[in-house]
Amino acid sequence: MKKYLLTSWLKISGIVAASGIGYENNEIQLVSDNGNALYHYFIANDSLAKYSLDGEPVNNHLSKSTKHDLESFIIVDNTWYAFGSGSTKNRNQGFMFNKFSKFSTPIDLTNLYDEMMSFSELSIDDFNIEAVTTYNEDWLFINRGNGPKNANYLYVVQGKNLTDDFNIYYFEFDLPKINNIPSGFSDATVINNTLYFIATAEDETSTYNDGAIKGSLFGAIDLKKMKLLFTEKISDNQKFEGITVLEQSKKSAVFALCEDADNAKNNEAVIYKLQIDLKGKIK
Structure with missing residues (x-):
């Protein structure tokens, strides 16, 4: 794959360290790995609403040791979901947010994350869930391989719920290095039977430290065969942490990406458009 176009699209003030993104009805939803809020941006009138997920006052600057580390966002029917990374024991919480009532319900992911680590023989030093999405009736939880084992794992979770009635299996993927540094999954989204993902590289072997x-x-995985289809470097100096679909056809797709610049003083989220020519790559 050689044809892609990455352009700056929107700048949204009032958000620090955007890490997960959704899009529907000309509106953008974001979560931050530094905060406890769900951000709802209305493109048409350039306005931003903030909703607390944990019942505490909205805080964009939670300390590293106490934050939820919300790395993943997904829309399922009328519910918006945000998930903690599980990279420390206090980051094992997710939230279900009803987009109509604006009511948030916590999800304790401790059992799920413990089973993932046990089943795949990962220690807490290698566990870092950076992406959650769905495929048919299954949940896909995707581990970023930025720990010692470079464990880029895709966990398939089946069952009635994510707390105490589930089955797990997983697949491991070898991703290419970026500028001689191992890369790790940072977010993903599904179109038909293909998982489109972004991955990042940082010069630090840690799920905790930047x-x-x-x-x-950017890359793609065939979910029927669990096969890596392609990857393409899209930046030498940016860490993209969120991806969602804006437009799609048989030959091309347009995604929205959010960036985390690892700068706590930056109070603005920049949203990018990534246009990809998929002709000949996806069947």
């Missing part, structure tokens, strides 16, 4: 940003790539 390192120097070495770039990002």
Whole structure:
């Protein structure tokens, strides 16, 4: 794949470290790995609403040791979901947010995350869920391989719920290095039978500490065969942490990406458009 176009699209003030993104009805939803809020941006009138997910006052600057580390966002029917990374024990919480009532319900993911680590023989040093999406009736939880084992794992979760009635299996993927640094999944979204993902590289072997940003790539996985289809580097100096679909056809797709610049003083989220020519790549 050689044809892609990455352009700056929107700048949204009032958001620090955007890490997950959704899109519907000309509106954007965002979560931040530094905060406890769900951000709802209305493109037409350039306005932003903030909703607390945990019942506490909205806080854009939670401390590293106490934050939920919300890394994933997904829309399922009338519910918006945000998920903590599980990279420390206090980051094992998710939230279900009803987009009509604006009511948030916490989800304790401790059992699920513990089973994922046990089943795949990962320690807490290698566990870091950066993406959650759905495929048919299954949940897909995707681990970023930025720990010692570079464990880029895709967990398939089946069952009635995510707390105490589920089955798990997983697949491991080898992703290319970016500027000689191993890359790890940072978010993903599904179109038909294909998982489109972004991955990033940081010069730090840790799921907890940030390192120097070495770039990002875009790629795709065939979910029927669980086969990596392609990857393409899209930046040498940006860390893209969220992806969602804006437009799609048989030959091309347009995605929205959000960036985390690892700068706590930055109070503005920049949203990008990534246009990809898929002709000949996806069947």
